[in-house]
Amino acid sequence: MRKYLIILLVVLAAGCIFKGHYEGQGISFDYPMGWECGKVMDLPGALISVNSPSGDAQVIIFKERANTSLENRYLEYTRNLPANLSGYCYRQVSNRTLTVDGSKAYELVYTIGCDPTQTSQQTRLVILQKGDYFYIIACKTAPGNFNRENPNFDIIINSLAIL
Numbered sequence: 425m426r427k428y429l430i431i432l433l434v435v436l437a438a439g440c441i442f443k444g445h446y447e448g449q450g451i452s453f454d455y456p457m458g459w460e461c462g463k464v465m466d467l468p469g470a471l472i473s474v475n476s477p478s479g480d481a482q483v484i485i486f487k488e489r490a491n492t493s494l495e496n497r498y499l500e501y502t503r504n505l506p507a508n509l510s511g512y513c514y515r516q517v518s519n520r521t522l523t524v525d526g527s528k529a530y531e532l533v534y535t536i537g538c539d540p541t542q543t544s545q546q547t548r549l550v551i552l553q554k555g556d557y558f559y560i561i562a563c564k565t566a567p568g569n570f571n572r573e574n575p576n577f578d579i580i581i582n583s584l585a586i587l
Contacts, residue, residue, distance in 0.1 A: 443455060443579060444457055446461050446472065448472070449471045449472060449487075450471075450586065450587050451472070451485060451559070451586055452583075452584075452585045452587060453580050453583045453584045453585065454579055454583040455474050455483075455576075455580050456576045458476075458477045459474050459475060459476055459477065459576070460474070460475050460477075461474050462474075464484060467486070469486040469487055469488045469560075470485070470486050471486065472484070472485050474580060476573070476576070480565055480569055481563070481565040481569065481573040481576065481577075482563075482564050482565070483561060483562065483563045483580050484564075485559065485560070485562075485584075486559070486562070487557050487558070487559055487560075488557065488558050489556060489557060489558075490555075490556050490557055490558050493553075494528065494530070494551065494552070494553040494558070497551060497553075497558055498530040498532075498551055501549065501551065502516075502532065505532075505534065509534075512536040512537060513535075513537060513538035513542075514534060514535075514536055515534060515535050515536075516534045517534055517535060517546070518532075519532045519533070522550070524550060524552045524581060524584055525552065525586055527552045527553065527554055528552070528553075529551060530552075531548065531549065531550045532548075532549045532551075533546065533547070533548045533549070534546070534547055534549070535547075535567050537567075544566055544567055545564055545565070545566065545567070546565060546566065546567040547563065547564045548562075548563040548564075548570075548577055549561070549562050549563075550563075550581055559584070561580070561581055561584065563580070
């Protein structure tokens with residue numbers, strides 16, 4: 425019995441340690457083992473999508489030309505999201521400043537979804553600037569899954585490097 429317990433612990437630890445790695449389109453990052461990377465065809469500026477095995481969580485990384493300061497771009501998000509998503513019951517959960525790839529970044533977490541006819545979603549949006557470009561990381565899942573998926577989002581965000 426003890427032998428099986430040790431094997432189980434090793435397998436569980438391995439799942440936490442092993443990660444996939446993506447490099448392309450001027451970025452690189454690690455992602456949770458089992459998640460899949462794919463190109464996004466229908467969203468302007470989207471570089472890559474990373475999806476959980478169940479399809480319940482998704483991360484999309486965008487790149488857009490910086491035509492203003494990082495602070496102004498973040499303020500645009502904080503002003504425009506409530507107006508653009510008011511019909512979906514936008515609610516800001518948190519915001520903070522962090523460091524991604526050695527650069528200052530802004531994070532905004534919000535939920536949408538008013539009633540059973542709308543998809544409820546919690547999004548963690550991270551915005552950073554490198555050179556002449558903004559990089560936006562949009563991490564999405566159902567509000568009930570957010571705390572479980574957030575460590576997976578951290579793997580991607582904390583390992584992102586602009587090449």
